[in-house]
Amino acid sequence: MSRRAAESKKPKQTYVVYAPPYFGGRELGTTIAADPNHVLGRVLRTSLYALTDDFSKQYLLLKFKIVRLKDSVAETIFYGHEYGREFLRSLVRRGSTRIDGIFDVNTRDDFAMRITATVFTIGRVSTSRQKAVRRVMREVIEDAATRLTHDQLAQEMVLGKTASDIFNAAKKIVLPRHVGIIKSKVLKLPSWVYERSVESQAVEETAPASG
Numbered sequence: 001m002s003r004r005a006a007e008s009k010k011p012k013q014t015y016v017v018y019a020p021p022y023f024g025g026r027e028l029g030t031t032i033a034a035d036p037n038h039v040l041g042r043v044l045r046t047s048l049y050a051l052t053d054d055f056s057k058q059y060l061l062l063k064f065k066i067v068r069l070k071d072s073v074a075e076t077i078f079y080g081h082e083y084g085r086e087f088l089r090s091l092v093r094r095g096s097t098r099i100d101g102i103f104d105v106n107t108r109d110d111f112a113m114r115i116t117a118t119v120f121t122i123g124r125v126s127t128s129r130q131k132a133v134r135r136v137m138r139e140v141i142e143d144a145a146t147r148l149t150h151d152q153l154a155q156e157m158v159l160g161k162t163a164s165d166i167f168n169a170a171k172k173i174v175l176p177r178h179v180g181i182i183k184s185k186v187l188k189l190p191s192w193v194y195e196r197s198v199e200s201q202a203v204e205e206t207a208p209a210s211g
Contacts, residue, residue: 010034015074017044019064022151023078023158024051028064031074042066043079048158059087060158065186067193077193078154080185091178097121099130099174101137104187105145107153112188115141115157115181117166122175129173136169150186157181 013036017028028046033039043065049058061084064076092098099119106112117137125133144153144162156162158181167179 013072015039015066015069015072017064017066017074017076019046019051020076020078020151022155023062023064026051028076031066036069039066039069039074042074044076048081059084062158063185067189077189078150078158078186080183081154081158081181082183083180088182091120093120093177096123096177097125097130097174099125099133099137101134101141103138103141105142107145107148107150109149110190111150111186113145113150113153114185114187116183117141117163118178118180118182119166119170119174119176120178122177125174132173133170136173137166140165140169154184157184 012032012034015031015033015036017031019026019028028044031039031042031044043063045061045063047058048060048062049055051062060081062081063079065079066074067077068075097120099121101117102114103117104112104114119133119137140162144156144165148156153162162181163179167176170176170179
């Protein structure tokens with residue numbers, strides 16, 4: 001019997017997936033696998049609306065990656081987010097300028113992340129002012145990454161604090177109509193995340209059977 005056929009005959013277990021505590025710890029859904037190793041690393045997507053019940057946040061789409069298993073519970077970390085395409089398209093206006101900035105940063109706890117910020121202006125602005133706004137974006141985002149852990153930065157990006165900080169700095173240069181962190185993603189997880197995953201799995205495997 002082939003290895004794949006043998007695995008297909010293993011009883012499959014259902015794992016309930018939860019958002020991390022810093023996003024409310026809500027249930028994200030379920031995933032099924034015969035081998036728990038196949039669950040680790042899976043990515044689930046949801047909207048901020050589903051986590052907060054705030055309908056105005058349905059345009060924000062979040063990704064969470066499974067990094068730990070405890071019995072039938074799958075724990076996740078924030079793995080990135082983005083604006084929905086239709087919402088982003090609705091922000092475009094004639095006679096205005098869109099200024100984008102893409103920045104690679106490392107958080108205080110050593111997560112490597114790529115963050116995309118956007119400023120939509122009231123009216124067109126010169127190239128020199130666009131460059132000045134990008135400098136402001138970089139300063140705000142790099143400062144936040146230096147000060148904050150991955151969990152804290154995720155919250156500030158998704159809930160609007162980072163965009164608000166950029167807005168307050170950019171309004172000295174241009175008249176912003178909308179400022180947002182339109183996309184983020186984790187490029188690399190620190191080694192301690194994987195170490196905790198291994199430790200959690202080892203505890204499960206060595207735990208005595210009940211009954």
